[in-house]
Amino acid sequence: MFKIALSAGHGKNTPGKRCLKKIDKKETREWVLNSRICELVEKNLSNYENCSVIRLDDKTGKKDISITNRTSTANKENADIYISVHHNAGIKGGSGGGIMAFTYLKVGEKTEKLQELLYKKLIDKTGLKGNRSTPLSKANLGELRQSKMPAVLLECGFMDSTTDTPIILTKEFAEKCALAISEAIVETGKLKQKQSAKKLYIVQAGAFSSKENAEELVKKLKKAGFDAVIK
Ligand SMILES: [Zn+2]
Structure with missing residues (x-):
């Protein structure tokens, strides 16, 4: 059984984690965008044999499950890979941005391969390459540090960028991201499609x-x- 620990970052009401009001009047919450992609990934993978998805966030969005809780669940379940889905911020209403993929500071070849595969597929499907100088990065993030399996944290575009935000709000973008992530998982786990489904x-x-x-x-x-x- 190939186990995928899948984490939609934050909770619906986590302070600050939302789109910039100036660009998105509704101030769409980051968890809503993260969770939408994760749900589609789950749906895609339900067509494959011998795999299971462990969702680490609260699927209702009501609770922001702590990083430690998320990683200990993944470790306890002996997940094969850990993928965390986020959307970025830091452009403060300017333009530019794009998708980024992070691993922990010191990782093995397997993790780097997963990072590259996820990033490549995401760019291939969405075209949201942006202008970051190091879209493939290493960072000391809790989810990456505390999880024992190959772990990658994805930032699927910026919630405060005039160029990224209108794109990342669309269902079309979420579908493309989910397809990219699903394909990377299928390749990594060498998953086979269900014959019956x-x-x-x-x-x-x-x-x-x-x-x-x-x-x-x-x-x-x-x-x-x-x-x-x-x-
Ligand atoms: Zn986030």
Whole structure:
């Protein structure tokens, strides 16, 4: 059994973790964006044999589960990999940003490989390359330091960037991120698709800015082995 510890960062009401009001009037909470991607990853992986997803956050968003709780669950469950999904901040209403992927300061080859694979797939699917000088970085973050298995923390764009924020708020972006993360997990765990499962993926046309974009995702899903339709 290939076990994936999946952590949507924070909780819905964690202070400060939200989009910048000047760009997003609703001040969408970071957990909402993180969790949306994690849910789609879970859905994608339900089509694969011999794998299980351990969600480390509170799926209702009400509680912000502590980092120590999250990592001890992953360690106790003997997860094979740990992926934490976040969205970034620090641009303060300026432009630029992009996706970043972090590992702990000292890691093995397996962890670096997972980091590179996740980042490469995320950029390939979303195009949100941004302008960070070191999008693949190392950092002394609790989730990465305290977890015993290869662990990567993803920052899927900036919540306070005029260029990133309108993109990361779309359902389309979440779908693309989830597909990228799912593919990286499938490759890492050498997972096989369930024969019995009907691998139908419904792409909601209303969530896309154009028909071409929806069709593009259908193409990518089909290439990834899903049966996809636009509704
Ligand atoms: Zn975060």
